[in-house]
Amino acid sequence: MQWLCVNGAERVETLMSELLLLACVLLSWIITCQSGPWRPCTDLLPLDLLSRVLPVSSRAQDGIRMVQSRGARGFQFSGSPQLFSFPASQLFINCNFFPAEFSIVFTLKMPQMAPEKSEYIFTLLEGDSDEPLLGLRLSQNKFQFLQKGHSSRKRITFKAVGLDDNRWHTVVLAVTGRYTILTVDCGTPLELVLEKPFPDDLDTTDSTFFIASKRRWNGLFSGLLRQLVLLPGSDATSQICPSSEPRLSALSVPQALLHLPIKPSSTDLPLHPYEAEVRVTAGVSPPCSHSEEGQLWFNTLKKGLFLCDGIMWLTMLQVKEKLDYVEDHQDLFTNSETFDIEVFHIPSVGLFMATANRDSDLGSGIYKWTDGRFERYQNISTYDAQAWQYFTVGKKKFLVVANCRSKDAGDQEQSVIYKWSSRKLKFIRYQTLNTHSARDWEAFNIQEETFLAVANHRQGERNHNIDSVIYKWNPDTQFFEVNQTIPTTGAYDWEFFSIGPYYFLVVANTFNGRSTVIDSTIYIWLEGMFQPYQSITTFGAIDWEMFQIENRVFLAVANSQMLTEEGKILYSINSTIYELSMTSQTFIRFQDIETNSALDWEYFTVGDDKFLVVANSYDGSSYSLNSVIYRWQGYEGFIPVHRLSTNGCRDWEFFNTTDGSYLIYSSARAALSKVLKLRTV
Numbered sequence: 001m002q003w004l005c006v007n008g009a010e011r012v013e014t015l016m017s018e019l020l021l022l023a024c025v026l027l028s029w030i031i032t033c034q035s036g037p038w039r040p041c042t043d044l045l046p047l048d049l050l051s052r053v054l055p056v057s058s059r060a061q062d063g064i065r066m067v068q069s070r071g072a073r074g075f076q077f078s079g080s081p082q083l084f085s086f087p088a089s090q091l092f093i094n095c096n097f098f099p100a101e102f103s104i105v106f107t108l109k110m111p112q113m114a115p116e117k118s119e120y121i122f123t124l125l126e127g128d129s130d131e132p133l134l135g136l137r138l139s140q141n142k143f144q145f146l147q148k149g150h151s152s153r154k155r156i157t158f159k160a161v162g163l164d165d166n167r168w169h170t171v172v173l174a175v176t177g178r179y180t181i182l183t184v185d186c187g188t189p190l191e192l193v194l195e196k197p198f199p200d201d202l203d204t205t206d207s208t209f210f211i212a213s214k215r216r217w218n219g220l221f222s223g224l225l226r227q228l229v230l231l232p233g234s235d236a237t238s239q240i241c242p243s244s245e246p247r248l249s250a251l252s253v254p255q256a257l258l259h260l261p262i263k264p265s266s267t268d269l270p271l272h273p274y275e276a277e278v279r280v281t282a283g284v285s286p287p288c289s290h291s292e293e294g295q296l297w298f299n300t301l302k303k304g305l306f307l308c309d310g311i312m313w314l315t316m317l318q319v320k321e322k323l324d325y326v327e328d329h330q331d332l333f334t335n336s337e338t339f340d341i342e343v344f345h346i347p348s349v350g351l352f353m354a355t356a357n358r359d360s361d362l363g364s365g366i367y368k369w370t371d372g373r374f375e376r377y378q379n380i381s382t383y384d385a386q387a388w389q390y391f392t393v394g395k396k397k398f399l400v401v402a403n404c405r406s407k408d409a410g411d412q413e414q415s416v417i418y419k420w421s422s423r424k425l426k427f428i429r430y431q432t433l434n435t436h437s438a439r440d441w442e443a444f445n446i447q448e449e450t451f452l453a454v455a456n457h458r459q460g461e462r463n464h465n466i467d468s469v470i471y472k473w474n475p476d477t478q479f480f481e482v483n484q485t486i487p488t489t490g491a492y493d494w495e496f497f498s499i500g501p502y503y504f505l506v507v508a509n510t511f512n513g514r515s516t517v518i519d520s521t522i523y524i525w526l527e528g529m530f531q532p533y534q535s536i537t538t539f540g541a542i543d544w545e546m547f548q549i550e551n552r553v554f555l556a557v558a559n560s561q562m563l564t565e566e567g568k569i570l571y572s573i574n575s576t577i578y579e580l581s582m583t584s585q586t587f588i589r590f591q592d593i594e595t596n597s598a599l600d601w602e603y604f605t606v607g608d609d610k611f612l613v614v615a616n617s618y619d620g621s622s623y624s625l626n627s628v629i630y631r632w633q634g635y636e637g638f639i640p641v642h643r644l645s646t647n648g649c650r651d652w653e654f655f656n657t658t659d660g661s662y663l664i665y666s667s668a669r670a671a672l673s674k675v676l677k678l679r680t681v
């Protein structure tokens with residue numbers, strides 16, 4: 001009893017303490033359920049690291065600048081790295097561990113790097129330490145994922161990824177267990193298997209994220225950064241790939257970068273606050289010391305942007321020329337109206353231009369570029385000349401003219417090949433070929449052989465459904481001989497191009513005798529001859545222009561008029577740019593551009609920018625129209641940037657000389673061609 005008594009009291013106490021313990025366990029279980037160790041330290045949402053270092057609203061901030069390049073915007077960092085940092089605790093709100101599984105998505109554009117240089121996309125630095133807990137580093141043709149292990153630090157290197165090629169790239173780095181997987185532009189993933197899995201106890205206490213740097217000026221990221229996102233817990237690849245635009249595929253891009261303003265054609269562009277507020281010095285070699293640190297200098301002589309690091313000016317931008325405006329350079333009075341201009345260069349002789357002039361009594365002129373202008377060099381008898389083509393066979397240089405009439409009425413029409421005589425320094429008649437209302441010559445090489453294709457437009461006054469002819473150079477006879485005939489319909493232009501090992505020839509069919517709404521055909525070279533590959537409906541097609549932008553292949557058609565069988569006629573119609581789809585292996589519509597009886601497209605580049613200019617000739621009532629220069633804007637396609645008043649515009653040519661880039665256009669209405677100079681900034 002005593003035991004009971006004594007122990008009774010003890011038992012009560014024990015019971016109470018057991019109850020208390022149970023309550024504690026229960027309580028802690030409840031707590032555990034709410035914030036147990038399995039709860040992630042961060043939200044499992046994409047964490048946009050880039051947005052965290054941007055100035056609030058659109059307030060300008062020194063050291064960061066929004067730059068638009070190749071159709072997309074990114075940020076360029078030039079200010080003190082401290083400005084672009086934030087404590088890790090902003091992200092790791094529940095606890096301090098970096099996720100053991102995660103992916104990092106970034107989009108950048110980086111010019112080619114010097115061999116010994118490396119730059120940081122971001123780093124996570126603990127306290128004052130210089131050793132990143134985590135970081136992404138870029139050097140020439142190499143990408144490194146830096147990670148601090150328990151005792152040592154690790155660099156996981158992906159070689160030959162070629163991110164520093166001055167193009168946009170979107171990269172996903174996914175870390176899961178022992179796997180580190182790199183996916184560039186939604187391409188084939190590169191996988192590295194490590195000895196140990198990524199730690200699940202990487203402590204971020206007291207650490208700081210530095211965007212675009214490793215806390216120091218040295219290694220500051222000099223390219224453009226458009227996206228930088230940490231996705232804890234999973235691989236982001238499936239969220240952004242496949243993509244119609246894998247280079248710019250987005251998980252989370254800061255708002256400010258999403259809108260692309262259409263650049264007006266005037267020179268006084270509205271400046272974005274970032275651009276307006278950045279401290280830029282012009283002039284000749286300004287001082288660079290501690291007080292100028294972070295200052296930018298635009299060197300107008302070297303056309304470079306430099307950053308003062310406190311000691312010296314560092315090159316910030318590999319400055320490319322930009323088209324600013326187009327100015328009249330030369331009025332060139334020609335023999336008569338000019339249907340085609342051919343600009344060509346004869347090595348160690350100079351730059352020439354041949355004009356295909358209408359008037360048979362006056363012939364066609366050849367001009368030479370002398371003291372910054374075209375000057376008359378030689379005159380050649382032609383008969384309603386429609387086009388010239390310059391080409392070479394080995395060391396021989398030739399010019400061929402498309403004559404659309406015979407010398408005397410009723411005679412056989414003949415087009416003529418002229419050969420450059422390096423003794424007489426003139427073009428001499430070499431070979432004549434029978435043609436039918438010839439409109440164009442196209443010269444091209446397939447393997448070691450040289451070909452010439454003529455666009456025969458019409459036989460007699462009525463028959464448009466005739467053969468065009470492909471000639472081949474015979475090295476034994478040293479003349480061109482018929483190699484293949486292709487049925488065409490009012491053919492106006494041939495355009496040759498090659499893609500990889502394949503050769504193509506596309507014809508512009510204009511008119512079948514009743515309608516201009518007919519098929520133009522792309523041919524492919526197979527088994528020693530051209531065979532139909534694809535037909536595209538065109539509207540009085542006059543010109544095809546092929547061009548490539550990066551790996552993409554485009555074909556633009558100049559549609560001159562829509563004449564239906566019912567006799568309806570329209571001049572303000574679409575001319576269309578087609579793109580070769582690698583999936584369907586056919587050209588598909590990329591962009592329609594409204595044109596006024598378009599007669600020619602010309603593609604050209606200035607610096608990094610790509611342009612198309614169209615010859616608008618007639619809108620149904622007037623020949624005095626604007627021809628338009630369009631600039632490539634990536635996924636927006638081509639947008640108009642300059643309008644140039646022209647009269648019956650027939651042909652555009654782009655050419656470069658030692659003192660700059662020029663455009664020349666001819667008129668089918670007047671004996672006046674105009675040379676324009678492309679002024680760049």
Ligand SMILES: [Ca+2]
Nearest residue numbers: 340341342651
């Ligand atoms: Ca031309």
Ligand SMILES: [Ca+2]
Nearest residue numbers: 442493494495
């Ligand atoms: Ca052509």
Ligand SMILES: [Ca+2]
Nearest residue numbers: 543545601602
């Ligand atoms: Ca053209």
